[in-house]
Amino acid sequence: MGWTIRGRTGEWELVCGLEVHAQVISKAKLFSAAATAFGAEPNTQVSPVDAGMPGMLPVLNGFCVEQAVKTGLALEAEINRVSIFERKNYFYPDLPQGYQISQYQKPIVGRGWILIDLPDGGTRAIGITRLHLEQDAGKSLHGAREGVTLIDLNRCGVALMEIVSEPDIRAPEEAVLYLKKLRSILRYIGTCDGNMEEGSLRCDANVSVRRVGDPNFGTRCEIKNVNSMRFVAKAIEYEAKRQVDILESGGVVEQETRLFDATKGETRSMRGKEEAHDYRYFPDPDLLPLELDEALIERLRAELPELPDAKKARFVRQYGLSAYDAGVLVAERAAADYFEKVAAGRDGKLAANWVINELFGALSRRGLEIDACPLPAEALGELLDLLAEGTISGKIAKDVFQKAFETGRGPREIVEAEGLRQVVDAGAIEPVVARLVAENPQQVENAKKNPKVVGWFVGQVMKATGGKANPGLVNDLVRKALGLE
Amino acid sequence: MSGLERLGLVEAKRLLARREISAVELTRACLEAMERHRRLNAFVTETPERALAMAEAADGRLARGEAGLLEGLPIAVKDLFCTEGVRTTAASKILANFVPPYESTVTAKLWAAGAVLLGKTNLDEFAMGSSNTTSAFGPVINPWTPPGQEPPLVPGGSSGGSAAAVAGRLCPAATGTDTGGSIRQPASFCGIVGIKPTYGRCSRFGIVAFASSLDQAGAFARSVADAALLLQAMAGFDPKDSTSADLPVPDWVGGLTGRVKGLRIGIPKEYRLDGMPAEIEALWARGAEWLRAAGAELVEVSLPHTRCALPTYYIVAPAEASSNLARYDGMRYGLRVPGRDLVETYKKTRGEGFGAEVRRRILIGTYVLSAGYYDAYYLKAQKVRRKIVQDFEAAFARCDALLTPTAPSAAFAIGEKSDDPVAMYLNDVFTVTVNLAGLPGISVPAGLSASGLPLGLQVIGRPWDEATILDVARALEEAAEFRALPPLLAEG
Numbered sequence: 001m002g003w004t005i006r007g008r009t010g011e012w013e014l015v016c017g018l019e020v021h022a023q024v025i026s027k028a029k030l031f032s033a034a035a036t037a038f039g040a041e042p043n044t045q046v047s048p049v050d051a052g053m054p055g056m057l058p059v060l061n062g063f064c065v066e067q068a069v070k071t072g073l074a075l076e077a078e079i080n081r082v083s084i085f086e087r088k089n090y091f092y093p094d095l096p097q098g099y100q101i102s103q104y105q106k107p108i109v110g111r112g113w114i115l116i117d118l119p120d121g122g123t124r125a126i127g128i129t130r131l132h133l134e135q136d137a138g139k140s141l142h143g144a145r146e147g148v149t150l151i152d153l154n155r156c157g158v159a160l161m162e163i164v165s166e167p168d169i170r171a172p173e174e175a176v177l178y179l180k181k182l183r184s185i186l187r188y189i190g191t192c193d194g195n196m197e198e199g200s201l202r203c204d205a206n207v208s209v210r211r212v213g214d215p216n217f218g219t220r221c222e223i224k225n226v227n228s229m230r231f232v233a234k235a236i237e238y239e240a241k242r243q244v245d246i247l248e249s250g251g252v253v254e255q256e257t258r259l260f261d262a263t264k265g266e267t268r269s270m271r272g273k274e275e276a277h278d279y280r281y282f283p284d285p286d287l288l289p290l291e292l293d294e295a296l297i298e299r300l301r302a303e304l305p306e307l308p309d310a311k312k313a314r315f316v317r318q319y320g321l322s323a324y325d326a327g328v329l330v331a332e333r334a335a336a337d338y339f340e341k342v343a344a345g346r347d348g349k350l351a352a353n354w355v356i357n358e359l360f361g362a363l364s365r366r367g368l369e370i371d372a373c374p375l376p377a378e379a380l381g382e383l384l385d386l387l388a389e390g391t392i393s394g395k396i397a398k399d400v401f402q403k404a405f406e407t408g409r410g411p412r413e414i415v416e417a418e419g420l421r422q423v424v425d426a427g428a429i430e431p432v433v434a435r436l437v438a439e440n441p442q443q444v445e446n447a448k449k450n451p452k453v454v455g456w457f458v459g460q461v462m463k464a465t466g467g468k469a470n471p472g473l474v475n476d477l478v479r480k481a482l483g484l485e
Numbered sequence: 486m487s488g489l490e491r492l493g494l495v496e497a498k499r500l501l502a503r504r505e506i507s508a509v510e511l512t513r514a515c516l517e518a519m520e521r522h523r524r525l526n527a528f529v530t531e532t533p534e535r536a537l538a539m540a541e542a543a544d545g546r547l548a549r550g551e552a553g554l555l556e557g558l559p560i561a562v563k564d565l566f567c568t569e570g571v572r573t574t575a576a577s578k579i580l581a582n583f584v585p586p587y588e589s590t591v592t593a594k595l596w597a598a599g600a601v602l603l604g605k606t607n608l609d610e611f612a613m614g615s616s617n618t619t620s621a622f623g624p625v626i627n628p629w630t631p632p633g634q635e636p637p638l639v640p641g642g643s644s645g646g647s648a649a650a651v652a653g654r655l656c657p658a659a660t661g662t663d664t665g666g667s668i669r670q671p672a673s674f675c676g677i678v679g680i681k682p683t684y685g686r687c688s689r690f691g692i693v694a695f696a697s698s699l700d701q702a703g704a705f706a707r708s709v710a711d712a713a714l715l716l717q718a719m720a721g722f723d724p725k726d727s728t729s730a731d732l733p734v735p736d737w738v739g740g741l742t743g744r745v746k747g748l749r750i751g752i753p754k755e756y757r758l759d760g761m762p763a764e765i766e767a768l769w770a771r772g773a774e775w776l777r778a779a780g781a782e783l784v785e786v787s788l789p790h791t792r793c794a795l796p797t798y799y800i801v802a803p804a805e806a807s808s809n810l811a812r813y814d815g816m817r818y819g820l821r822v823p824g825r826d827l828v829e830t831y832k833k834t835r836g837e838g839f840g841a842e843v844r845r846r847i848l849i850g851t852y853v854l855s856a857g858y859y860d861a862y863y864l865k866a867q868k869v870r871r872k873i874v875q876d877f878e879a880a881f882a883r884c885d886a887l888l889t890p891t892a893p894s895a896a897f898a899i900g901e902k903s904d905d906p907v908a909m910y911l912n913d914v915f916t917v918t919v920n921l922a923g924l925p926g927i928s929v930p931a932g933l934s935a936s937g938l939p940l941g942l943q944v945i946g947r948p949w950d951e952a953t954i955l956d957v958a959r960a961l962e963e964a965a966e967f968r969a970l971p972p973l974l975a976e977g
Contacts, residue, residue, distance in 0.1 A: 054694075282863060
């Protein structure tokens, strides 16, 4: 994207990688049978395993493993046939075992990549370093009551995929595009719902800067808590500029963990290198090495749906869409499916226009997701058929769309019930034209000098017929009546 | 005093089946013996009411012909197995009032087989020790302590309470756990049989963890047949423990013959330690001779990495323990000693909740896993552990079972080695290798020391081959004719 920071002493380049924690879609936790539903009463979804009770043992949830493998396959990544769960040891009240079971030296998924869609229609590859499975911790609620911290263990033990990117991101906006694409892929394959507000998708950013042309990396800071699409770019940009300021004034960037404060729009130090934890990772002796067999991997590969990039390419090819429109349509699988139902047997470009402009507009005005769309794809298709048949005009079609969207009634039913059929009978329009010509002699004169006035007559006829008259036919009749042919 | 408490499991089972005695009578006899010998401090918690209720229910099933494998047989359980509704302390102050809302898989199997819970036996705190002197509930006294001797003898550890209870005829059998010798060494010190099966044979679910890759449940009894019977009921695959093996449990009870004819018995030369008491050496030679006389072939084998076993064990076990014991933080259950802030609460809770030996091992374990030390200690220990496994694999290519002493000495007095942790750790020299390699091992009483204390011999087998070590142990048992009673009982 050619994004740089112009400092007092020259141009600086951003070097950024993201660590995304994606909550695995699974009814049960990674190592226990407790439920994972969001929003339950505190401490109602906790098994003795999650609570770190004496003698309790973790048992790996095979479905979570399949979800991670699926994700790895969708990222075109190496699937490691043997991976190891390790313990990451630290004390905190929302970590009942005193360690988090994670993967360290041998993660389940190795190198892969993601293509981000740039605004100019182009793409850029961002490398994936690894993906590993780990347990989430519980939640600490500070200050809910004076002088106490309350702990909710519902989230404790829920499966997360930590997805680490290569430091390939060069512009704050690329980080957003990366996150959007990753989220889109995860939602396509159903391994994470991508809900950032509920914390199903969380992001930390590793940020450093270097002078343009310098092949070496600068010292990086890890920015925690950049948990919305809106803040990702802001946090990275702030942090990069902070580092440039330090370097340009002769200072040194300290390797540290920083927290993004969304209200102030700045990052602040959380802990320095000296305070970094020694997690004392070691293989969890309660769990055997995780071995994956080829049959499982092949089954999961076969189950993968068409992914956004492939779908986008096909939309361009099959429906003749622009790369941009195709990109918009494939971002959400449900939207792409909707579009394809509408486009089936119809004009693909027309279908794309209606879905992108009318449908997405109506959904966003109502604050709805495509899954909750009140207008079935079949109904929008029916509307496009009415338009194609010439039963209704484009203008009427927009009205019918609104009515159908709001009421859920079928477009054909609306057209019939409200008598919105386009009038294509010249005999029914001619008297109206004749009357207007007779009533507006001055305009008739004007029209002869200025052909644009023809449009005024057409407009008046449309108005008089409640928009139902076929605009082409009206145009012909008006020109005939005005003697312009 | 009915004397029923002196019955072994197999004999009592036979009498119960013939309805010559009732489970309630048998249980009552044990409860009375427990009361008489409270001085041994073998139990942390006695459960007389539950025991009698369970015995009564067992009598009902016996009468209806619905008897399970251990129907009506009273058992003591090491206080490391979680028992639903019954306090489970791991002999630690930090869990002194902990009552689990769940049952360990092993004890659940025992109750399903009809066994009766007499109580929870004392142990070294979190099973860390070889003398049962680290318990927060005080040391256990070995029933073999000569009358009037002060301080009394230790029963060994960590399952000292279970061993003392079985040796002192407080109960016919008891469960134990063995991480580095915690069943076999106290069995040797107390003159009874103790078996640790192959790692993965019994579920670890619900057993308070010490060192997960080494911990394994096992059985104490006064005969090999009794030990086989108890283990039979404890063993089996458990989907709740990922390290438990999905293998059928052989019929050890029915298959026990004591025949060793044609078996090749390996004598590992590296187990001849410098400075080992001559009587241990003599006992070992006598054991080998008994087996030869019974038709076995003796083979000298080499386990070259034996000398690395103790250091390896004392890296691996504390490393795992330091992590396993992190959950005792005063937040959700157990002891909490409030401080001014979170860190102080942690420090006070763990500082006051854990005894000195547990704190020592947490420190060692934390150290060996620390950045900069991990490779030199933990990783190296894992590599050596692999070598030890290979040693056994090579040895078992040449023999069917190994014969060794169980411990390098007879029971010693309470306090004797308490200020020298390394001397204490040396007790485990013959037993830790077995845990490091995950093998089955059994200790059988084979004779008395010059001072009249029991000494045991250990038989080590191939993975999953408990059947062979039970037969070898049975052969030793027959030859040894160990009939001596601890002075506690000889006194009357």
